[in-house]
Amino acid sequence: MHASSAAAPAVHYLNNEKTIRSWLTTVDHKRIGMMYLVAVSLAFLAGGILALLVRTELAAPGETIMGPDAYNQTFTLHAVLMVFAFIIPAIPAVMGNFVLPIQLGAKDVAFPRLNLASFYIYLIGAVIALTAVVVGRVDGGWTFYAPYSTSVGNGILFITMGVFVMGFSSILTGLNFIVTVHKMRAPGLTWTRLPLFVWSIYATSIVQVLATPVIGITMLLLFLEKLLGIGIFDPALGGDPVLFQHFFWFYSHPAVYIMILPAFGVISDLMGTFSRNRVQGYKFVALSSVAIAFLGFLVWGHHMFVSGQSAVSSIVFSLITYLIGIPTGVKVINWVLTMYRGSVWLQTPMLYALMFLITFSIGGFTGIMLGVLAIDVHLHDTYFVVAHFHYVMMGGNVIAALGGLHYWWPKMTGKMYNETAGRIAAALVFIGFNLTFFPQFIMGSRGMPRRYYDYLPEFEIYHQLSTMGSYILGIGLFMILGYLLVSLFKGRVAPANPWGALTLEWTHTTTPPDPHNFHHTPVVTRGPYDYHLAPELFADGHSGDGANVSPESVHRSPSEA
Amino acid sequence: MAQPAAGQPAHLKHYFVSSDQQFDAAKMGMWLFLITEILLFSGMFVAYTVYRVWHPEVFEAASDLLDWKLGGINTLVLLGSSFTVAYGIQRIQRGDRKGLIINLLLTLLCAAIFMGIKYVEYSGKFEAGIFPGGNFAPVGDYHGHDMANYADILFLPQFFSIYFVMTGIHGFHVLVGMGVFTWLVIRSFKGDFSPEYYTPIELTGLYWHLVDIIWIFLFPLLYLI
Numbered sequence: 001m002h003a004s005s006a007a008a009p010a011v012h013y014l015n016n017e018k019t020i021r022s023w024l025t026t027v028d029h030k031r032i033g034m035m036y037l038v039a040v041s042l043a044f045l046a047g048g049i050l051a052l053l054v055r056t057e058l059a060a061p062g063e064t065i066m067g068p069d070a071y072n073q074t075f076t077l078h079a080v081l082m083v084f085a086f087i088i089p090a091i092p093a094v095m096g097n098f099v100l101p102i103q104l105g106a107k108d109v110a111f112p113r114l115n116l117a118s119f120y121i122y123l124i125g126a127v128i129a130l131t132a133v134v135v136g137r138v139d140g141g142w143t144f145y146a147p148y149s150t151s152v153g154n155g156i157l158f159i160t161m162g163v164f165v166m167g168f169s170s171i172l173t174g175l176n177f178i179v180t181v182h183k184m185r186a187p188g189l190t191w192t193r194l195p196l197f198v199w200s201i202y203a204t205s206i207v208q209v210l211a212t213p214v215i216g217i218t219m220l221l222l223f224l225e226k227l228l229g230i231g232i233f234d235p236a237l238g239g240d241p242v243l244f245q246h247f248f249w250f251y252s253h254p255a256v257y258i259m260i261l262p263a264f265g266v267i268s269d270l271m272g273t274f275s276r277n278r279v280q281g282y283k284f285v286a287l288s289s290v291a292i293a294f295l296g297f298l299v300w301g302h303h304m305f306v307s308g309q310s311a312v313s314s315i316v317f318s319l320i321t322y323l324i325g326i327p328t329g330v331k332v333i334n335w336v337l338t339m340y341r342g343s344v345w346l347q348t349p350m351l352y353a354l355m356f357l358i359t360f361s362i363g364g365f366t367g368i369m370l371g372v373l374a375i376d377v378h379l380h381d382t383y384f385v386v387a388h389f390h391y392v393m394m395g396g397n398v399i400a401a402l403g404g405l406h407y408w409w410p411k412m413t414g415k416m417y418n419e420t421a422g423r424i425a426a427a428l429v430f431i432g433f434n435l436t437f438f439p440q441f442i443m444g445s446r447g448m449p450r451r452y453y454d455y456l457p458e459f460e461i462y463h464q465l466s467t468m469g470s471y472i473l474g475i476g477l478f479m480i481l482g483y484l485l486v487s488l489f490k491g492r493v494a495p496a497n498p499w500g501a502l503t504l505e506w507t508h509t510t511t512p513p514d515p516h517n518f519h520h521t522p523v524v525t526r527g528p529y530d531y532h533l534a535p536e537l538f539a540d541g542h543s544g545d546g547a548n549v550s551p552e553s554v555h556r557s558p559s560e561a
Numbered sequence: 562m563a564q565p566a567a568g569q570p571a572h573l574k575h576y577f578v579s580s581d582q583q584f585d586a587a588k589m590g591m592w593l594f595l596i597t598e599i600l601l602f603s604g605m606f607v608a609y610t611v612y613r614v615w616h617p618e619v620f621e622a623a624s625d626l627l628d629w630k631l632g633g634i635n636t637l638v639l640l641g642s643s644f645t646v647a648y649g650i651q652r653i654q655r656g657d658r659k660g661l662i663i664n665l666l667l668t669l670l671c672a673a674i675f676m677g678i679k680y681v682e683y684s685g686k687f688e689a690g691i692f693p694g695g696n697f698a699p700v701g702d703y704h705g706h707d708m709a710n711y712a713d714i715l716f717l718p719q720f721f722s723i724y725f726v727m728t729g730i731h732g733f734h735v736l737v738g739m740g741v742f743t744w745l746v747i748r749s750f751k752g753d754f755s756p757e758y759y760t761p762i763e764l765t766g767l768y769w770h771l772v773d774i775i776w777i778f779l780f781p782l783l784y785l786i
Contacts, residue, residue, distance in 0.1 A: 107576035110586040175593045183586040184576075213597040217604035221726065229695030230722035232608055237694050238619075238716030243611060247604055521578075 008414045008493055009510040016515045027112035030513060032119050033098030034412065039123060040094060041481075043085035048477065050078035055436070055470040058463045061455055071453035072139045077132075079142035080159060084166050085126045087397050088255065091262035092208075093122070093173055095404050096201045098412060100177060102505035102513060103195045105186025105522045110179040114172055122169035129162025141451060143252070144219075146233035146244040150226045157226055164219040167212045170258070174208030177201055186504070188524035195503045195528040196272070196285055200265025203289035207254045207261070207296060215251035218244070242307055249300035257296040259393060261289055263360075263400030264331055267353050270403050271335045272529035273501040274350035275342030279529050281334040288327035295324050305376045314373055321371030328364055332357065347499065348422035352403030355430050359395025363388060366441065381451075384444025387437045395433060402429070402480065409484065410498050411505055414512040415491030421483040428476030435469025503528050572758045584760055591764040595771050598734075602775055605727050609782060612723065616716050623720035624784060626691065626706055628682065632784040635678050636776065642671030643773045646766040653759045661762070662749045665742055668769070672739045679732050686721075693722040724783055731779060734772045741765050 013030045023031060054075050057064045066074065101109050109115050132138045137153030149156050181194075181202045194202075222244070224230045231237025233244040272279040279285060301309055301317035335357060344350065366388040370376050379385060410416055439462035444450075448459045455463060497506040505513070508522045526533040570580060577583040613620045649664030686692075689703035697718030699708035711717055745762055748754065754762060 111590060112574075112576070114590075171597050175590055175597070178593060179586050179590045182589060183582055209593055209597055210600060213600035214604050217601050220730075221604070221608070224726060225694075228693055230726060231694035231719055232722055232726075234694075237722075238612065238616065238719040240611065243608065247607075516575075 008512065009514065011514070012414065012510060012512040013515045014414070014512050025116075027108070027116050028515060029097050029101050029109050029112065029115060030412075030517075032115050033094050033096075035119055036089060036093040036097060036122075037412075039119075039126070040086050040090050043081050043126065044090075045481075047078050047081035047086055048474065050074050050081065052470060052474055054078060055467040057453060058455070059467040060464075061457060061460060063453075066453075068453045069137070069139075072451070073133075073137065075451060076138050076141050080129060080138075080163070082393075083142050083255075083259075084163050085122075085129065087259045087393055088166075088170055089122060089173070090397065090401050091266060091404060092177070092201055092204055092258075093119075093169075095197075095266065095401075095408060096173070096177060096204075096262065099408060099505055100198060100201055101180060101184065102509055102517050103198050103503050103528075104180065104184055105189055105504050105508070105518065105524065106180060106184035107516050107518065107521075109176050110184055111176050115176055118169040118172035118176070121172070122166055125162045125164070125166030125169060127162075128165055129159050132156070132158035132162070143248060144222060144244075145248075146222060146225065146239075146241050147235070150222065150234070154226070157223060160219040160223045160226075164216055164223070167216045167219070170208050171212045171216075174205035174212070177205040178209065181205075186522050186524055192283065192286075193524055193527045194286070195265075196268035196279060196282070196289075197262075197265035197503075199286040200261045200263075200268070200289045203293040204258055204261040204265075206290075207258050207293045211251045211254035211258070211297070214247060215255070218247040218251065221247075242304070242309070245304050245307055246300070249303045250297075253300040253303065254293075254296045256389075256392070257292055259397045260360075261292060263356070263397045264289060266400045266404035266407070267335060267356050268331075269501075269503065269528075270349050270353040270407060271338045273407075273499050274345045274347060274353065275339045276345070276500070276531050277338050277342030277529070278527070278531065279334065280337040281330065282527070282529070284330050285334050288330045291327040292324060295320060295327070299324065299371075302371050302376070305373060306380050318371050318373050322368060325364070325368050332361060332364075345499075347406075348417075348419060348426055349403045349407035349499070351423060351426040352399050352406065355426070356396065356399045356403065359391055359399055359430075359433065363391030363393075363395050367392065379444060381449055382444035383440040383448045383450055386450045387440035387444055390437045390440075395437070399429070399433075402426075405484075407499065408505075409487070410494030411509075411511055411513065413488055413491075414494050415487045416494045416498065417487040417491055418483050421479065425476045425479040425483070428472055428479065432469050432471070432473030432476050436466050436473055437469070439463075439465040439469075502526075502531065502534055570757065572760075580757070587760050587764060588767075591767050595767060598768075598771055598775075602727075602730070605723065605730070606778070606782075609723050609727070612716075612719060616719070619714060619716050620720055622711070622714055623717050623724075624786070626686075626703060626711070627724070627784045628704060629784045631678050631682055632780050635675050636780050638671045638674050638678075639773045639776050642668045642675075643770050645671065646762075646769050650759065650762055650766055653754050653762060654756055656756045658749060658752065658754070661754065662746060665746050665749060665762075669739060669742050669746070672735055672742070675735055676732065676739075679728065683725075691721055692718075693725045694718050697721060727779055727783070731772070731775055734775075738765070738769055738772055741768070 013028055017026075023035065026032065026035075053065070054071070057066050057071055057074070097109070097115065101107070132155035135153070135155045135158055138155035138159055139152045140149045140156075144156065144160065181198060185194075221230070221232050225233055229237075231239045233239045233241050235241060268279050268285055299317055299321045301313055302321045305314050305318075335353075366384070370379060370385065370388055406417070406422060440448075443459045443462040446459070448455055448462070494511050496509075496511045498511075499506070501507075504522055504524070509517055573580050573583060577586070645664045645667040649661045649668070652658075652660030652664060685703065688701075689708055690698040690700040691703070691708075692698065695718070699712050701708055742765065745765060748761070
């Protein structure tokens with residue numbers, strides 16, 4: 001251990017200005033990332049509590065704690081909050097904002113003021129969406145299928161407007177990152193030396209920019225449909241409800257990749273760092289993100305196999321859906337290969353990466369099952385679908401987000417969390433998650449429809465297991481919240497590079513980083529996972545914990561700077 | 562915020578290495594934004610196409626109610642404004658600040674004429690009860706068309722839903738453009754722009770051309786065919 005490295009610099013981004021105003025008006029990408037962290041965590045908390053209410057209602061057949069109307073509103077709000085206010089911004093807006101510019105060796109994103117604006121747009125959108133709760137009856141799930149969605153209460157006006165507004169936030173964030181990756185890379189940071197996290201955020205941003213405007217106009221049309229009765233989707237006026245489904249899924253299927261691609265990036269970085277090994281097949285892993293982003297635009301019809309689209313289009317959509325399995329498989333195989341002959345270090349972030357391999361793979365394979373035409377007709381709108389997308393969204397995105405949060409937490413806050421607590425919580429999350437959602441595969445395949453507040457007695461055992469699992473999952477997540485908050489006050493001061501990672505945020509910035517990230521723009525001379533080229537980290541046999549940071553914590557002695 | 566280092570131009574942000582990098586970044590950002598704008602309109606163009614294929618006779622009957630002369634004048638006005646923006650950029654590149662301001666003001670004037678004509682078109686339709694979708698309630702006579710003949714054409718109101726939504730959102734973009742041009746005029750008077758730095762004008766020009774191009778598609782699709 002190098003004792004000197006375990007001291008925070010005198011000035012860093014958290015303490016260079018201290019007023020509330022300096023936070024609310026900041027254009028520092030790190031501070032904006034932290035504000036996003038607080039905001040999306042609150043959304044996750046709210047959405048999570050709603051999920052627990054849903055599971056509690058389903059603990060027994062018949063009415064348990066709420067009636068059917070309240071149940072519909074609860075799961076709708078759970079879905080809208082989780083999808084639009086949590087999962088979509090979670091990794092890009094929090095970790096992308098915090099880490100991406102530093103990984104590029106840049107002092108900030110290309111448009112810092114736009115970055116702050118997109119945060120406030122997100123907040124405004126979330127508040128508008130939540131207003132719907134007060135206005136009343138938000139029904140019909142997060143898919144807002146017309147004409148049902150426009151035939152129930154006025155809440156839909158606020159939800160659609162909220163989603164519309166949050167969409168702008170997503171577009172602006174994506175736009176900012178694309179330009180940043182193109183124009184702000186440090187000298188020597190070629191495209192093949194980019195950390196895979198950057199590649200995946202880049203691919204995500206492309207999808208955000210190209211897909212989100214379509215949900216924007218869809219939500220706007222739905223809004224006008226409700227407000228002015230324009231009838232674009234109303235059969236009575238010559239409109240077509242299936243057109244709504246096409247529009248909706250043209251965004252919402254690519255949006256699935258907005259949710260999962262950043263997770264892939266986090267997992268790639270974790271696999272490299274904690275296996276002390278180059279991520280195998282770097283170019284394939286990098287370009288598979290782009291391939292997924294591209295193919296993701298061509299599969300929306302697989303949500304509509306039973307909506308009356310032609311058999312030919314169904315077959316084509318089904319085939320392209322299988323194709324997505326290829327780049328995804330390339331990634332999973334390369335992650336496993338990265339661990340092979342690596343030196344795997346089972347710290348909490350790596351535990352999440354391993355969990356991801358299991359839960360995401362289950363989610364991915366069941367996704368291919370659902371892309372099979374004949375099987376989908378049987379499983380459509382059952383709990384099998386619910387289980388599938390929770391394995392991808394939660395088992396993929398949320399697990400990866402937790403891994404990334406534990407990985408970058410020391411960099412963000414300058415404090416280490418309690419490792420033992422981290423491992424116990426990880427185990428609880430893993431057990432709870434699988435217990436919640438695996439039984440849903442079984443009951444779904446036996447015919448339990450989704451979105452029902454009641455069920456036949458034969459499904460009781462699965463629902464009860466699922467509800468129990470959700471409580472365990474909830475305990476695990478609250479435990480994480482607890483020890484992370486405790487670490488802020490009582491945590492050990494984090495060393496500059498606790499994991500011995502090789503990307504610029506660990507090797508070239510202090511912990512926490514300087515307000516301007518770097519005093520001198522770094523010159524990059526190796527790839528992001530070239531451990532064999534990094535003798536300064538590992539030559540003397542330590543695990544990287546006392547790694548040198550270059551330039552050596554410039555702020556410690558201002559006279560020398 | 563870091564202080565600009567000595568010898569650096571005032572417009573150069575500290576996180577960029579050079580003015581060129583800053584300009585390239587801004588321009589790329591604007592192009593990406595324009596792509597999102599096209600995709601925003603694409604949804605409406607798809608809706609237009611689907612319903613036109615389904616009910617071509619309805620679209621033909623309904624487009625008779627649009628005045629192609631007013632639409633044509635508006636097309637010319639917008640084309641003219643695109644020219645004045647481009648010419649304004651050329652003026653400031655040559656250091657002619659006065660020329661820039663004149664051209665920006667001319668652009669604003671064209672935009673105002675466009676919105677004025679749109680107002681005339683919209684208010685005339687509202688008086689004849691031509692509202693989008695379910696609120697369609699034609700009365701009396703509209704520019705020589707007896708509205709009673711149109712009352713019973715099935716799905717006719719849908720054409721006007723598409724018309725009002727597309728031209729409405731386009732008009733909103735014109736209004737936003739007017740706001741930005743006003744801001745640019747004020748900044749020009751303050752002397753913010755020079756041959757070395759005119760990025761905001763260039764970017765607003767790109768936006769304005771896109772607004773123009775969208776209208777160039779809307780005009781024939783809605784008024785002529």
